[in-house]
Amino acid sequence: KQEVTQIPAALSVPEGENLVLNCSFTDSAIYNLQWFRQDPGKGLTSLLLIQSSQREQTSGRLNASLDKSSGRSTLYIAASQPGDSATYLCAVYTGGFKTIFGAGTRLFVKA
């Protein structure tokens, strides 16, 4: 059974710091991995989608990497800003049409 874990559960950093969020999954047989952002009381916003054949994706200050063999993905945020404060969720899409989410990392960027 596929399980997705995100560590740390919460993170507080000063503005301007570069940071890495981690996502691990137990079964490497995935089709893709997606990173989302969730603001309080809101739905999810897609940040990056990495297909299983890809190693990384970049969008602005965000870079996501995928290592299927080790069951790990990282989301790198450069030069963090207070507006980056949110919960970041990763989700894997597996065989059998399953999308499985981690519990998320709550990020707080201090001005």
Place this chain on the structure above:
Amino acid sequence: EAGVAQSPRYKIIEKRQSVAFWCNPISGHATLYWYQQILGQGPKLLIQFQNNGVVDDSQLPKDRFSAERLKGVDSTLKIQPAKLEDSAVYLCASGTGFQETQYFGPGTRLLVL
């Protein structure tokens, strides 16, 4: 381009009552998903559709939950009767295909008293 629409945004009911949620996906999106997100947890997939057919509903509590997607566009999710543990945010998402980006609506926050 309009995003995924959901209504109502908030709902408070008493246990054993029934409730229905509505979702209008992005125009042209074939896949539609319903998720349940309990406070402090990631979303849990309940059911997914491809056009108007159910692809997977293995995590849908079928004794009390039902969902349909008529004409392959709008979808409704119903709970009857509701239990206290159904208190959660119900999220709808849509996409162009199973391995493509999922776009989420704002969710419906349900409180069962």
